[in-house]
Amino acid sequence: MPSYEILQVDAFTSQPLGGNPCAVIFDTDAMDSATMLAIAKEMNLSRAAFVRSSDIADFGVRYFTPAEEIPLAGHPTIATAFALVATGRLALRGAVTTLTLELQVGPIEVEIRFENEKIQEIVMSQKKPIFLSSHDPAEIMPIFGLSTGDLLRGYPIQTVSTGTPQLMIPVRDLEVLRRVRVDIAAYEGYRARSDFFSPHLFCLEGITPEGDTFARHFGVPPDTPEDPFTGSATGGMAAYLWQHGLIEEPRFIAEQGHWMNRPGQARVEVVGPRENIETVKVSGQAGVVMEGKLII
Numbered sequence: 538m539p540s541y542e543i544l545q546v547d548a549f550t551s552q553p554l555g556g557n558p559c560a561v562i563f564d565t566d567a568m569d570s571a572t573m574l575a576i577a578k579e580m581n582l583s584r585a586a587f588v589r590s591s592d593i594a595d596f597g598v599r600y601f602t603p604a605e606e607i608p609l610a611g612h613p614t615i616a617t618a619f620a621l622v623a624t625g626r627l628a629l630r631g632a633v634t635t636l637t638l639e640l641q642v643g644p645i646e647v648e649i650r651f652e653n654e655k656i657q658e659i660v661m662s663q664k665k666p667i668f669l670s671s672h673d674p675a676e677i678m679p680i681f682g683l684s685t686g687d688l689l690r691g692y693p694i695q696t697v698s699t700g701t702p703q704l705m706i707p708v709r710d711l712e713v714l715r716r717v718r719v720d721i722a723a724y725e726g727y728r729a730r731s732d733f734f735s736p737h738l739f740c741l742e743g744i745t746p747e748g749d750t751f752a753r754h755f756g757v758p759p760d761t762p763e764d765p766f767t768g769s770a771t772g773g774m775a776a777y778l779w780q781h782g783l784i785e786e787p788r789f790i791a792e793q794g795h796w797m798n799r800p801g802q803a804r805v806e807v808v809g810p811r812e813n814i815e816t817v818k819v820s821g822q823a824g825v826v827m828e829g830k831l832i833i
Contacts (some may be wrong), residue, residue: 538832541565544623545582545827546616549766549793550802553826556794556801557766559616559756560585562831563624566600570606572833577601583761586613594639596621603759607734608641609700611768611803611819613660618647619823622656625668629656642700648820663769666776669732677706680727681738681755682718689740692694696733697773699817704733705777713741713755715796720823721757735760741783742758748792748802749784750774763790765794766801772817779807779814791819810833 538810540564550556553758563575565587577585584600584607602611621627627636627649634649641666648660672694674685688694689707695696696702708714717738724736729761753773755763771791787807794801802821809815814825 541831542624543829543831544554544620544825546620546621546823546825548612548615548823549768549803550819550824551822553824555799556821556823557584557612557799558582558826559613559763561588561617561620562586563615563626565589573599573601574606576831578603578759580779583751583756583764584610584613586617586618591639594644595627596636597639598639599780602756602763606641607701609645609664610662611661611771614638614645614647615768615823616822617661618649618659619656620825622649623825635742637777640700645700656822657762658820659823660818661768662818663772665699665816666773666780666814667702668776668780669696669698669702672704672731676727677704680693680720680723681706681736682716682720683708683713684826685694687716691782695730695777697777699772699776701769702733703770703773704736705774706736706738707777707783708738708740710740711744711751714740714751715737717753717755719755719757719762724755725757728824735770737774739774741791744792744795744800746792750778750791751795752791752793753796754793763797765797765799766803767793768803768819768821771803771805772819775805775817775819776814777805780811781795782811812827
């Protein structure tokens with residue numbers, strides 16, 4: 538029977554069992570999509586990454602939730618880069634090693650920063666942001682157990698994509714985020730006729746003294762109900778904040794997952810003017826918490 542090397546990596550954290558876990562499976566060139574989806578369901582994590590060869594990048598990788606394939610994802614990118622080094626598939630070349638990963642949306646660039654015998658940071662450059670449709674607060678907010686008054690006044694609910702379209706919902710403060718309760722039936726009905734993959738609710742407050750933003754990100758079965766840290770949505774949030782003038786500087790610290798007892802943190806940088814953003818860089822740390830062999 539075929540077997541595959543597999544690592545479980547916690548991303549966007551410096552501590553084991555923090556951040557967001559991802560299963561990274563290697564040498565999957567011959568594996569079909571149905572098998573990948575079945576493995577993602579077996580892993581029962583928010584994402585699984587399937588590493589393969591590529592003709593246009595250093596490595597190819599496909600990302601799956603337990604429900605479907607996703608074109609670009611943040612914490613699996615951080616996890617995959619870390620796992621490539623941990624398994625010896627990628628040799629580090631000095632203080633900064635740059636690699637390219639071919640995703641469903643095309644190649645992206647990843648930097649691995651190494652110092653004092655340790656990977657200090659992994660930086661992914663996401664796709665040029667695309668600002669898509671705006672949504673009616675009166676229809677959206679009740680889906681999350683909130684009212685229109687909980688929205689950050691004067692700013693739209695909008696779909697933004699840096700590779701994966703996410704629904705950006707800016708709310709007033711942390712107290713609003715604590716009250717979020719998803720009406721699954723209403724959410725599924727709205728999502729089915731809309732243009733986004735998943736919702737990202739956030740405010741301009743951190744949980745720790747370092748943090749500048751805090752967010753919650755939701756899914757519905759068979760996906761995990763809530764993500765501890767979502768890198769692609771953090772990229773879309775950063776683009777939203779910069780374009781709408783909600784942050785004065787294009788660099789900030791994003792936090793997520795603390796109320797799930799899986800605290801995560803990312804350094805975020807928006808590159809380009811507010812009216813023409815080039816890319817968003819999202820960076821974090823990672824660590825291996827499990828390794829083994831997947832037998833199919």
